[in-house]
Amino acid sequence: QKEVEQNSGPLSVPEGAIASLNCTYSDRGSQSFFWYRQYSGKSPELIMSIYSNGDKEDGRFTAQLNKASQYVSLLIRDSQPSDSATYLCAVPRTGKLIFGQGTTLQVKP
Amino acid sequence: DARVTQTPRDKVTEMGQEVTMRCQPILGHNTVFWYRQTMKQGLELLAYFRNRAPLDDSGMPKDRFSAEMPDATLATLKIQPSEPRDSAVYFCASGLGGGDTEAFFGQGTRLTVV
Numbered sequence: 001q002k003e004v005e006q007n008s009g010p011l012s013v014p015e016g017a018i019a020s021l022n023c024t025y026s027d028r029g030s031q032s033f034f035w036y037r038q039y040s041g042k043s044p045e046l047i048m049s050i051y052s053n054g055d056k057e058d059g060r061f062t063a064q065l066n067k068a069s070q071y072v073s074l075l076i077r078d079s080q081p082s083d084s085a086t087y088l089c090a091v092p093r094t095g096k097l098i099f100g101q102g103t104t105l106q107v108k109p
Numbered sequence: 110d111a112r113v114t115q116t117p118r119d120k121v122t123e124m125g126q127e128v129t130m131r132c133q134p135i136l137g138h139n140t141v142f143w144y145r146q147t148m149k150q151g152l153e154l155l156a157y158f159r160n161r162a163p164l165d166d167s168g169m170p171k172d173r174f175s176a177e178m179p180d181a182t183l184a185t186l187k188i189q190p191s192e193p194r195d196s197a198v199y200f201c202a203s204g205l206g207g208g209d210t211e212a213f214f215g216q217g218t219r220l221t222v223v
Contacts, residue, residue, distance in 0.1 A: 032209040043200055043214040044152070088152065092209045095164060097142060097202070099152040 001026050004091050006100035014108055019076040021103050023089030026070070033065060033072045036088040038102065044088055048074060079107045111135045113215035115201050121221045127189040130218045132201030133182055140204040141184045142212055143176055147197045155199075158184065191222045 005024045013019045025033075032051050036044035050056045050063040050072065062075040076083055086102040114133040122128055134141050143155040156166035156176040166176060173192070178184045188195055198219050202212035 032211075034211050043217050046211050046213065049211055090211075095140075095159065096154055096157060097204075097212050098154065099144075101151040 002100075003027065003093060003098045004089055004100040006087075006089055006103050008101050008103060010104040010106050012106045012108060013079050015079060015081060017079050017107075019079045019083065019105055019107070021074040021076075021087050021089075021105065022071060023073065023100055024071045025089075025091045027091065027093050028067075028070065030067075030091050030093065032092050033063070034090040034097075035061075035063060035072075035074045036090060036099075038086045038088060040085070044099075076105075079105075081107050081109050083107050113201055113203050113213055115199075115215035115218050117218055118216060119219045119221075121223065122191055124192055124222055125190040126222075127187065128191050128195075128220060128222075130186045130199055130201075130220075132184040132186075132203075132215060134184065134201070134203030135205075135213060136182075138203035138205045138213075139181075140206065140210075140212070141178060142200075142202040142204070143184070143186050144200040144202065145197045146200060146217075152200070155186070188220075191220075193222045196220055196222050 035048040037047045038044045048063040050065045056063045060077045064073045086104045088102040089100040116131045142157040145153045155168045158178045161178045175187045198217045200217045202214045204212040
């Protein structure tokens, strides 16, 4: 089992819809969780951090954490074509930041 | 302007040559990560430093890769000799804290070994 797992996609949604991206992790002791966005040919950019169970909202983005089930998700409301990118889930483990393979999101006009 | 700076942005080299990539972390950050990204493997952690000390380089091929942090403002990743399979984008990222904090990425070095 990989330490951090994501469906590689692509996930295709129409403009204005809600995009739901999921990530599962193996280490029950993990306390911090991060979502990065990476546009093609660019570097990963931190967009959300979440540390406690429940939801955290930032504009059109909501991160959801369920430690008991060991998953973290990212919801993007009112998806825009500019949201088309690869979304990477990252979980620290013993000081190292471990990334999932990323989910490619395509938002179609 | 607080950001991680990597040089060079692009590097094309012949097989067998030495390659050196440099990274200037965000001022004040005490943790530096080196990652390699390929389509097949995604983002792989090669090595990381905290307070300039190497903590883990288990992701690096030891026979040809080396990572150092000669001072708090400079981290280097060297490949000698380079091979075509080393072709990838190499990212440096820096962070602040004891290991549970986020990291901020540089723009990357795109390495092509021919």
